Amino acid sequence: MRIAVLGTGSVGRALAARTAELGHQVTIGTRDVAATRAGEHAAWAAQHPEVGLATLAAAAGDAELVANATNGSGSLPALTTAGAANLAGKVLLDIANPLDFGAGFPPTLSVHNTDSLAERIQREFPQTKVVKSLNTMTAELMVYPLRLADGEHSVFVSGDDAEAKRIVTGLLVSFGHTDVIDLGDLSTARGTEMLLPLWLRLYGRLDTANFNVKIVR
């Protein structure tokens, strides 16, 4: 699959490296290619020569599946820069969380309760098939779930398009996820985004990000 990963942070890199490792054709999309190339991204890029680097628009335009791995506060602007036409008809795997660090740590949520970042993105890009997933765990476990407890933990998918959820679920399973829970339509992303306040407190308390939720039933 031709995959565009929008965002050069730890989530974007983890996803890009892992999908490339699995044989996909992967391009990271960034706001300013020259700046990214000249910055601290260079060392990572040198170790992952198989991952391309392009503008947000070029990366998205060329892809079949686009992953939103930008910061939640910058997701809508980044996707707008990527361009509605470049996103139209495609699966958008939305991993971002609407974290607001304006008042320090722990952050609050800038969207919550009666709306979600995923739904905002879907409303802004109605031709795109938004699937929320992977936003409830640390980057490494997103793509290497077997590194914790033999993969005995859960990942959620939310989305309005069944075929898009099927494609994302296939990708998750290829990473090693064994308990993919389809929560239902995209409004169920409110629930997974609102898991972040608990996640952040656990992160502080357990002194590691290497944990995840399992839904025991």
Place this chain on the structure above:
Amino acid sequence: MRIAVLGTGSVGRALAARTAELGHQVTIGTRDVAATRAGEHAAWAAQHPEVGLATLAAAAGDAELVANATNGSGSLPALTTAGAANLAGKVLLDIANPLDFGAGFPPTLSVHNTDSLAERIQREFPQTKVVKSLNTMTAELMVYPLRLADGEHSVFVSGDDAEAKRIVTGLLVSFGHTDVIDLGDLSTARGTEMLLPLWLRLYGRLDTANFNVKIVR
């Protein structure tokens, strides 16, 4: 321990029956004793003659530990009726969730993100030691955790008073809980109350309330 359970719903009954079974002296507090006695509560009460029934104020006044098992929307009024003096100096185990069913199912949260029901209660009753716990699972699993996956799932405690959390943790362990996670001060209850939107969607999806979260690490 002398325990008052405020609330006659499924959570209140489960907690009252289980703590009585464990040898505590338990009284259910209700707004209108005569109405509760004459209503559908009568059959349950007949099966649990060891559990007392009293007004909110009498039950709280007589107890060492008070459990708030009222509906979240009615918790502050119920506790006000119970009386600040009757709650002063005591541990208040707050199990309620601020669910707002005004727009149907699934409910939204009436407090969230930068505040929680637990913190509201604490601010209203500063002489009381509020501990939030058990609000992230169905009533039966609160008090019989071993009935699911041999107890291999997690329960959280949040509170500002270390001794009060120790007392609540002891109670949880006596129920059979093996993974009690102390999240920190009472503001961490925002995280567990905000787990409810996910819990409610899982409830809809899994078609059972017999599930719980385990924090795998």
